[in-house]
Amino acid sequence: MHDIRKIIHIDMDAFYASVEQRDNHELKGKPVIVGGDPQSRGVVAACSYEARKFGIHSAMPCATAYKRCPHAAFIRPRFDVYKAVSLLIREIFLDYTDLVEPLSLDEAFLDVTINNKGISSATQIAQQIRREIFKKTEGLTASAGVSFNKFLAKVASDVNKPNGITVITPGQAPFFIDQLPIRKFFGVGKVTEERMLNLGIKNGADLKKVSLENLIHYFGKTGSYYYNIAHGRDSRPVQPNRERKSYGKETTLNTDIDDTNQMLDILGEIARKVIEGLRREDRQGLTLTLKLKYYDFQSVTRSVTFPEPISDLKLIMENLKILLANTEAGDKKVRLLGISVSNFLGVQKNTDGWVQLPLPFGIEG
Ligand SMILES: [Mg+2]
Structure with a gap:
């Protein structure tokens, strides 16, 4: 047991x-x-x-x-x-x-x-x-x-x-899975649900009938996850220290805008909040990501990675300007703007106040 x-x-x-x-x-x-x-x-x-x-x-x-x-x-x-x-x-x-x-x-x-x-x-x-x-x-x-x-x-x-x-x-798992509607499967969103339904997969029993090969063919890597859960198998451990991987903020605008200067003003406000939040959580990240959603709800992200942690508002704004120019913002109206920072350094404050930095070149010991 x-x-x-x-x-x-x-x-x-x-x-x-x-x-x-x-x-x-x-x-x-x-x-x-x-x-x-x-x-x-x-x-x-x-x-x-x-x-x-x-x-x-x-x-x-x-x-x-x-x-x-x-x-x-x-x-x-x-x-x-x-x-x-x-x-x-x-x-x-x-x-x-x-x-x-x-x-x-x-x-x-x-x-x-x-x-x-x-x-x-x-x-x-x-x-x-x-x-x-x-x-x-x-x-x-x-x-x-x-x-x-x-x-x-x-x-x-x-x-x-x-x-x-x-x-x-x-003992109950097989029956439970068989009758479970496909949208109730953990990890199946609206898009996947639709694809599954188009393939005739309505519930766990249907999913179980599809071969591993076919599931991988239809859903890529996730296919093997679906295959396993359909058979009641999930070996993922409970991970106590799953760290936050990124820190970001976004805002839905009151009206769609097409003026990129106005977008940069709003991004400036968001950037200030993100910098403040990172400082509060004592995090330093290398990658800056701009996220936006066009008027038609289509969203895009653009990222840039720096050799050193980013925390300077001016530098962030210069880069956001470049990232924004790399989108269709302006030609297309925008309804949401967001910024996130990821790729954190493994910095942790010791109780005595010293900051422990990771080894710089990935040396394993
Ligand atoms: Mg709840």
Whole structure:
């Protein structure tokens, strides 16, 4: 039994919206939409279950959400509060195991095969964690999925949402996968779903019938991932220290613009925020990326890599100008602008304040 892992996926229910309902009693039981103003061009960051009944979901333009439910409460996100709650729940996880892999503020994988409390039942651990979350966050609920790999645990947490738990044992996995609609497979987005449906793959049972060769032919490298999960196999470990790979900010404009000088002004504002954020997180990156979305929602990125970490606003702006000139911005109207910095140096501050730099030439020791 040693090689069977015990993986839990915990996912807070309608997280931002639930926090808002917890902190403002007038919002309880009502459609709540966290995001921009209904008049803005922002998107829905989260919405309460009451709002979902109107067909509202996250990433939907706020204006659309407003049309569907004009009487909903539109609330600006309070990320500092969400972060504080996120830290609180992470502490609960870490009580049980060091193998915690956060996927976002409100979601994490835990490997509890071996755990600090010596509890052999992963289901029992998941239930205890859900109860502790409810108590320590003063009423927020989480859903849990329990299984023997990440894919199944993640899919399971969605089955009995909100405030539920689903366990998938090795014996139940084949049946569970067979009836699972293809869009529910972790990693299958809208585009892939459409391609799968065109190939006649509607659910796990259909996916299982396709050979590995054909899946690789249709989906490239990801094909073998689909093949494996269709057969209930996913050996990816829970990675506790998965570091952030890039830091960036983006903004959706109030109106589409075609004036590149105006774009550079906005990029200047964003660059200042990115530099500030990098400083706060003590990160130094070598690659600068410009992201933009044209009026027709097509997005492009352009990058440049420097020999030394970038933190100088002037240098960043000079390069953004060149990157921007390398796009169709201006000829085409632009609706979103963003900047990110990646390719971080492995700099970590020691407790005594010294900064440890990586070896410069990739020397292995
Ligand atoms: Mg969630």
